[in-house]
Amino acid sequence: MLSDRLITVAIHTYERAHRLKSILEREGISVTLHNVNLTNPSISSGVRVRIKECDLPQALRIIENIEILTQSYSVESGDSQKGTILVPVDYSENSLKAALVAFRMASALNTNIHILHSYIGPSFSRQAVMQLSDSLTFDNHTDPTGEIEADKSIAGIANKSMKNFEEKLRDKIRSGVIPGVPFSTETTEGLPEEAVDDYLSAHKNILTVMGTHGADNHNRNIVGSVTAEVLDSCRTSVLTIPENCTWASSGMPVHTVFFTTLSQEDILALDTLYRLFPECTLNITLVALPPSRFSKPQPDDLDRLLKYCRNNYPAFSFKASPLSLANPVEDFEMITTAHQVDMIAVGSRRKNIFSRLFNPTLAHRLLFHADIPLMSIPVKG
Numbered sequence: 530m531l532s533d534r535l536i537t538v539a540i541h542t543y544e545r546a547h548r549l550k551s552i553l554e555r556e557g558i559s560v561t562l563h564n565v566n567l568t569n570p571s572i573s574s575g576v577r578v579r580i581k582e583c584d585l586p587q588a589l590r591i592i593e594n595i596e597i598l599t600q601s602y603s604v605e606s607g608d609s610q611k612g613t614i615l616v617p618v619d620y621s622e623n624s625l626k627a628a629l630v631a632f633r634m635a636s637a638l639n640t641n642i643h644i645l646h647s648y649i650g651p652s653f654s655r656q657a658v659m660q661l662s663d664s665l666t667f668d669n670h671t672d673p674t675g676e677i678e679a680d681k682s683i684a685g686i687a688n689k690s691m692k693n694f695e696e697k698l699r700d701k702i703r704s705g706v707i708p709g710v711p712f713s714t715e716t717t718e719g720l721p722e723e724a725v726d727d728y729l730s731a732h733k734n735i736l737t738v739m740g741t742h743g744a745d746n747h748n749r750n751i752v753g754s755v756t757a758e759v760l761d762s763c764r765t766s767v768l769t770i771p772e773n774c775t776w777a778s779s780g781m782p783v784h785t786v787f788f789t790t791l792s793q794e795d796i797l798a799l800d801t802l803y804r805l806f807p808e809c810t811l812n813i814t815l816v817a818l819p820p821s822r823f824s825k826p827q828p829d830d831l832d833r834l835l836k837y838c839r840n841n842y843p844a845f846s847f848k849a850s851p852l853s854l855a856n857p858v859e860d861f862e863m864i865t866t867a868h869q870v871d872m873i874a875v876g877s878r879r880k881n882i883f884s885r886l887f888n889p890t891l892a893h894r895l896l897f898h899a900d901i902p903l904m905s906i907p908v909k910g
Contacts, residue, residue, distance in 0.1 A: 535561060538588050539578040546576035549592070556591055556703065558584045587703070594702050594709025611640045612733035617725050617759075618646050620690045623740035625697060626777045627770040629707050631738040632698070633781060634768075636708035637808040640735065644714045646691055647724035650683045687716040706779070722758040729764055736805060737767045760877065766801060766906045773900040781806075782871035782902060785813045786850075786864060789876075791830040794908035796837065798876035801906045803842045813838070814868050816850045870901050876908040 539549060550560040563577040580588050616631045618624035628644065635642050691714050701707045717724050725737065741756050760767055770777050787802070789795045802811075815838070817831050831849050838847040850868065864870070 533581045533583060535579045536582050536585065537563075537577045538580050538585065539592065540575055541578065543576050546578050549578050553578075553580065553588055553591060556587070558588055558591075586705070590703060590705050590709075611638065612735040612765075613641045613643045614638075615725065615728060615734050615737045616642060616644045617721060617737070617739055617755075618644055618694060619721075619740075620646065620694050621740065623742070623770070623772040625694070625740075626772070626774065627738050627740035628698060629701065630768070630770055630777050630781070631736075632701075632707040632710050632712075634736065634738070634805065635710045638735065638805070642710055642712035643728070643732070644691075644694070644712060645724060645728055646687055646694075646714075646716045647719050647721045648683055648687045648716065649720065650718055684716070684718070691716050721755045722762075725759050726762065734765045737763060737765060739767065739769050741769045741771050760903075760905050763905070764907060766805065766904065769903045769905075771900045771902065774902055776871055777902070781809050783810070783812055784869045785811045785872045785874055785904075786816055786868060786870050787813050787874045788816050788818055789831075789834060790818050791834060794876050794878075795834070797908050798874070798906040799838060799842065802874055802904065803845065805904075807844075811845045813845055813847050813874075814850050815847065816864060865901070872902045872904055874904040874906065877905045878908060 539546070541549060546562055550562060553560045558580055561579045563579055564575055614631050614635050616624075616628050618628065628642075631642055695714060698707070698712070702709045715728075719727075728734070729737070737759065739756050739759065756769055760769070776782060785802075787795075787799065815831065815835060835847055835849045838845070850864075
């Protein structure tokens with residue numbers, strides 16, 4: 530058990546020791562400075578920063594992430610050579626849950642995070658397409674001066690909400706819930722799916738993590754679902770986190786179902802999945818889908834894919850499911866009954882607007898049928 534005895538947590542020059550003392554005390558940690566030359570502190574060196582032993586775990590988290598917690602760092606969206614993880618948010622608790630997952634993945638991948646929020650004001654659209662609060666409503670007869678003032682009001686609310694969201698994340702870092710990862714934030718006017726696409730077009734990105742509503746809350750007739758639009762058109766991998774996800778707040782997925790058509794593209798998708806979870810030991814169940822509605826998957830092909838995965842992805846464990854599904858959406862309950870599922874993974878081909886309307890991707894269709902995180906990995910084909 531940690532005691533109240535004083536221990537040295539750092540040794541600095543006077544200026545740096547005093548700065549660290551101020552930061553730790555602001556976080557509620559009692560600090561004492563020793564070996565200070567009281568006659569002329571400006572020339573003193575080797576100042577000991579001492580705290581109670583019982584405060585050591587919290588102090589170490591603060592010191593390790595001091596630039597993030599004090600907002601004294603600057604992260605440009607394109608700084609990471611590997612690319613950033615994009616987290617579109619609407620400031621809901623589910624957005625926060627998605628951000629927690631993104632921070633854990635960014636830490637494992639040694640990359641940065643960009644948090645993006647978009648809003649629509651009356652100058653962008655006179656229709657109430659999206660509102661930040663029930664009290665902000667607009668009609669078609671708003672005068673230009675009123676629209677400008679309303680734009681400023683909405684932008685102000687969006688920016689203030691982003692500051693609050695940032696502080697929630699820093700609180701999670703302080704408490705050790707998530708690792709300290711450099712992140713940047715942005716609020717912009719526009720449609721959410723277009724804001725995401727604009728960011729991905731301008732920056733190097735390895736993953737987008739989005740929160741979604743539960744299956745019971747989806748309006749399945751809405752073609753313009755933001756998450757569904759991103760899944761169908763995204764040029765990089767997308768991980769969706771539903772609000773009922775049990776592991777997102779404090780952990781990472783273990784049991785994963787990977788839908789495969791036993792094509793070459795599936796190997797590319799599995800390779801991406803392996804690189805996105807370098808510190809996780811995923812237990813992957815391969816579920817074969819027929820390449821077309823008039824054909825059936827061949828058992829020999831599934832066995833060859835299983836052998837390939839075991840030889841090339843040793844950190845993951847693999848098994849093949851005996852299920853052979855003609856319709857993975859309608860038979861989804863059969864899958865979740867037969868296997869424990871923390872995450873679904875699918876390879877997705879990017880579609881044009883007409884294909885998205887009349888033949889949405891498997892990821893798009895599964896999104897509306899499950900309260901299970903979904904990893905959509907773009908492949909060519």
